[in-house]
Amino acid sequence: MVTVAVDAGGADKGAVEVAAGAAEAVRGGQIRVLLFGDESEIGSVPQGVEVRHAPVSIAKAADPASAVRTTPQASVVQAARAVAAGEADAFVSGGSTGAALAAGVLHIRRQPGVHRPALALMVPVPGAPVLLLDVGASTEVRVERLVQHAHMGAAFGEAVFGMDRPRVALLSNGEEATRGTPEVIAAHALLAADERIHFVGNVEGVGIADGRADVIVTDGFTGNVALKLMEGVSSAVVEAIRSAATSDPRAAAGALLLRPALGGLKDQLDPEAHGGAHLLGLRKVAVVPHGRFGARGYSKAILLAAESVNSGAIERTHAALAAAGVLRGS
């Protein structure tokens, strides 16, 4: 039995959707959920879900780090503290990545030797999903973080997503070792000389979408821009096809015939089907679903968190970082 502490305070669709997701996640009997949110909003829950009344949300706070420090009663803070106290094994909080990150770092705390946590997401690419990190935990670029995140992503991909000796790449503006910012060039040299990682070099933006790497490492600024751009372009293309499909009766008939075959593609591109991003580098599993997710997305996020606990992701990642000698102070 895995216990997941879930913050219901940041969901755009309200705590009741998060509660419905929790109810779905506990159905199999393998997961228990501590649900932090407004009791009156949440209403009744099935066995396996325990509501902890936490009506204060800081998901909209302009300065999440400060709000986390000054609002101990906030739902996200209480959920993180439950994990820190050992009451729960994993942390799920959507709606404000900044608040989830700040609460995670302050209460669950970083693994010893980790420079900065990274937000890692299996990005929805048709046919070739890839683990991209950092997609927005930190906008500062440091060589040692890129190197550490490469090892973190590889170890995590093996533990949670069943990757076999994952191919790790750096995102850059050219494939040659000499291309990129000074930090990317320096990280490339270190990773290329490192036998403990299956480093395949730089990939350009197109490489995110063509399956040539399993794990792609970049800084949180570039990663966040890239992630949201992918979502935007996918939507724009799908929308343009939808619009073409309703432009005349002939096209509409064609779309109707084509639709069943396109169903799988829609699922592949749906961020909600993936459950959200992992916050890597903390002492416990932390998953950040998108604030706009409904019950299905929150349910997936809770299942993903529980699977990560069961696969020993934290321990395996830490052991890999220690073996590679990339922990701070090692």
Added chain:
Amino acid sequence: MVTVAVDAGGADKGAVEVAAGAAEAVRGGQIRVLLFGDESEIGSVPQGVEVRHAPVSIAKAADPASAVRTTPQASVVQAARAVAAGEADAFVSGGSTGAALAAGVLHIRRQPGVHRPALALMVPVPGAPVLLLDVGASTEVRVERLVQHAHMGAAFGEAVFGMDRPRVALLSNGEEATRGTPEVIAAHALLAADERIHFVGNVEGVGIADGRADVIVTDGFTGNVALKLMEGVSSAVVEAIRSAATSDPRAAAGALLLRPALGGLKDQLDPEAHGGAHLLGLRKVAVVPHGRFGARGYSKAILLAAESVNSGAIERTHAALAAAGVLRGS
């Protein structure tokens, strides 16, 4: 009559494709082309195209800047020198952005007061094309360059693409003025206080694809990653749809009916239809088509260069930068 100096040395498909593009571009009688490449490869050309024998290509050089300095006979260098000497009004060179940039800076030279040239491209987004810069001229991030590039992009969008008081945005990892790298935050503050530009704030990656800005400014590293990611995601989605459409007879029949309505979308997403990127900040018009372009793409690039000359893009951009007080030393 506009004369365009075209480097035929970097095209993946060979100089003969570039020559075919030049022949197409001069057909209307408004353009003359000086074509720099291997005479024997190019063969016969129509009136209006003048071949200058330049069999040496440095498009594959590992260090383009050094190759430009040490290879005066290279086709890209000769084309740039023809523009610098006043023999031609505009410069077109595809296949090596680094070589085109280096030859442009060395021979055509920067406009006075310009920090660094920027590569600006109308990116293929369905329904809402947007001028993105810098897509790869420089990976160094500087506040004053972001600000100057914002003004350059706006002035150029007005002159060449007929934008009316273009909405200019900075690409960032959040819409708030406080989000982004330190350089983005500082550039945001300067642009927000500047009445001479229609600055609409930050856009996230998704904002590139949703039509909320006409000009989007970023550094050359992020811009290059973003551009290639867009191409990659568009291709992956289109490929997935193609694959779905051939998965069974019913879907294939549907795709056949839908195809005519999708024709416009294909053109919108086709980089070749846009002619390539402008290298902004030089004393003359410079256009960089993709090295994989065929005759059609090169023809578009030559037409785009000629239109830019006719619209007074260089003079208008320089006047706008001077008026905004963002030229170096002003």
